[in-house]
Amino acid sequence: MRLLRLFAFALLFVAVGAPAQEGKSIVIGKAVARATVGKQANGAAFLTIENRGKGEDALVSASSPVASIVEIHTMQMEGDVMKMRALDQLPLKAGQTLEMKPGQGAHVMLIDLKEPLKAGQTFPLALEFRKAGKLSVTVEVTATGTAAKHDGKGSGAQAPRHD
Numbered sequence: 716m717r718l719l720r721l722f723a724f725a726l727l728f729v730a731v732g733a734p735a736q737e738g739k740s741i742v743i744g745k746a747v748a749r750a751t752v753g754k755q756a757n758g759a760a761f762l763t764i765e766n767r768g769k770g771e772d773a774l775v776s777a778s779s780p781v782a783s784i785v786e787i788h789t790m791q792m793e794g795d796v797m798k799m800r801a802l803d804q805l806p807l808k809a810g811q812t813l814e815m816k817p818g819q820g821a822h823v824m825l826i827d828l829k830e831p832l833k834a835g836q837t838f839p840l841a842l843e844f845r846k847a848g849k850l851s852v853t854v855e856v857t858a859t860g861t862a863a864k865h866d867g868k869g870s871g872a873q874a875p876r877h878d
C-alpha cells in the first residue's frame with residue numbers, strides 16, 4: 716500500500732509538471748472501480764471519456780501498478796451468455812462522451828490484481844489515446860454492488876465469463 720501511494724504521488728507529480736495536460740482533447744470524467752471480493756483475481760474500472768476534439772480518437776492501451784495486465788474489454792451476448800472480449804482500441808467519435816457502466820459494454824479490465832481492491836482506496840491508471848497521447852487518471856474504488864459483480868466466474872448476464 717505504501718509503495719502504491721508513492722507511485723501515485725510520483726504520477727501526480729509528473730502530471731502537474733506537464734503543461735501539455737492543458738488543452739487536451741480527451742477529458743476523463745468519472746473513474747471508478749468496484750471493490751473486489753475474497754480472492755478475486757480480476758477487477759474492472761469504468762471511465763467516462765469525453766472526446767472534445769474535432770476528430771476521431773481511440774483509447775489504445777492502459778496500465779496500472781495494481782494489476783499485471785490491463786486490457787480494454789467489451790461485453791457482448793453470445794447466444795444467451797454474456798462474454799467479454801479484448802479490444803485493440805476503443806474508438807471515440809468527435810464530440811462523443813462514452814460512459815462505461817458495470818454490467819454492460821466497454822470496461823477497463825484489471826487482470827491479475829496484486830492486492831484486493833478495497834472500497835475507499837484510489838489507484839492510478841495510465842491511459843494512452845491514439846491522438847491525444849498519454850493521460851493519467853485516479854480511479855476510486857467503490858463498494859461492490861450486487862448487480863455487477865465482475866468476478867470472471869460463474870455464468871449468466873450478471874457474471875460475464877472470460878475466454
Ligand SMILES: [Cu+2]
Pocket residue numbers: 759788789799800822823824
Ligand atoms: Cu473484462
